[in-house]
Amino acid sequence: MNGAPDTGLKLLDDIAHHPQISRYHLFHAAKADLLRRQGQYEAARNAYQQALLLATLEPEKRFLNRRLAELENSP
Numbered sequence: 266m267n268g269a270p271d272t273g274l275k276l277l278d279d280i281a282h283h284p285q286i287s288r289y290h291l292f293h294a295a296k297a298d299l300l301r302r303q304g305q306y307e308a309a310r311n312a313y314q315q316a317l318l319l320a321t322l323e324p325e326k327r328f329l330n331r332r333l334a335e336l337e338n339s340p
Contacts, residue, residue, distance in 0.1 A: 277295060277296050293313070313329055317333070
């Protein structure tokens with residue numbers, strides 16, 4: 266969190282091509298958070314849903330579900 270969400274998204278895009286990263290739930294959760302901060306709510310919802318599909322621990326799933334619920338009232 267050392268800059269604007271644009272900077273973080275650019276960094277994530279730079280590593281997105283690695284095969285294993287697409288299976289890592291925290292990659293999608295981080296992307297979702299940055300998209301949410303930018304106001305890209307639909308894209309954030311999609312990324313949170315992808316993270317939720319990949320998450321295996323219940324506390325992480327609860328956190329991601331809370332984030333999705335927060336976005337329900339967003340455009």
